[in-house]
Amino acid sequence: MKFKTLSVIAAVALAIPTLGAADADDDKLVINGEIEVTTKVEPAAHLDGALSEVMSGWHFRNDDTQAMEMDDFDNPGMLGAEAGMEIWNTAAGTEGKSCADCHGDPAESMKGVKASYPKYDEKAGTLMTVQMKMNECRTERMGAEAWKYDAGSAINVEAMIASQSRGMPVNVAIDGPAAPFWEKGKEIYYTRYGQLELSCASCHELNYGNMIRADHLSQGQINGFPTYRLKNAKLNGVHSRFKGCIRDTRAHTFSPGSDEFIALELYVMSRGMGLGIEGPSVRN
């Protein structure tokens, strides 16, 4: 006799509300006593019932880690955002221009940007992430070299840009020209990679709320990126996180900045539609 997964999935789904109630807490995320961040929302229609409630990874972390994100002085990720602000204001490249020379105050020009990316770019004719847009400015308008994906300066400036959207709901376009990228990302999300044959969904859809060894599994949402991780004591980009998770399935990973991860970023971002932007967030 074979046991069908359906019954297993049902059993897991039934187990989640109890565990969830105990573990994914009901705390409210308010940053600096003023920025209210939505951390639980109704799933978007395109999730087709895959999740009963969409939750930020913040809910799956312990109280101390949660508290660090609630005050900019305690959030080590804000140091990266500050470094990013300095880079924003500093001229670079052969044109002798800074980001600020064209975009002014990021509190105005960059507000909402992080919430709407990755985005299909008409001119480039492809889907672009925030980091790709930053590099487009550097190479095409500043005469500067592209930054390495998910590394130092790119992550610090992305953190600063993300911080301008804190509290704003994730709202990415997945239709029209973005649709094929979204479909590709979805396919990757459900592919069981590596020798352990695990997909993103194996851990973050079927088992969020459960423990995998010492790790409390979240839904793997990316509204909080870049994320300051206590584990490696630095800001981490979305693609680096994807890479780490795929590596943990004993698979041959994709690289940060690859077409696969750009598509996956759009798809995972769309799973968190409506969650508030938290970047730079704090996780373990």
Add this chain to the structure above:
Amino acid sequence: MKLTTMTLAAALVAGSAMAEGVVAPQDVKFNEDGGVDMSLTGKPGNPEEGFKVYSSKKLGNCIACHMIASVDAPFPGNVGPELTGVGDRWDEAQLRGILVNSKMTFEGTVMPGYYKVDGFIRPGNAYTGKAADDSFGPLLSAEQIEDVVAYLSTLKE
């Protein structure tokens, strides 16, 4: 997007010669319930060694997903069911089948197959993130599988 599935069985056979009387991963025969009747080594396993494989992060790492009431291991997971009394629920053949390739018993399960070498998508070289090479083999050896089967069989209530 194109996904390539590498067949590594050939590499495995070339890389590590099977000891006499040991069933190679690609030769394992499953019964209709997804169990494996024959011992993979032709010998009984050692339950103490089996416990080591079960609990060691470097070997089976079963505790990443399972707990056993009588075992006080740090950080047991709960992705899989509790294995307390599992020796009453399943006979040896079925336990062996679950270890070799759990998907033959539980269709679509998230539990990995521990004595399996092909059919993977982008298999890697352990946890390096790089592509698999000639050193690729099953997660556990035939002997280790038999040891874990012997250990699980002792778990009776």
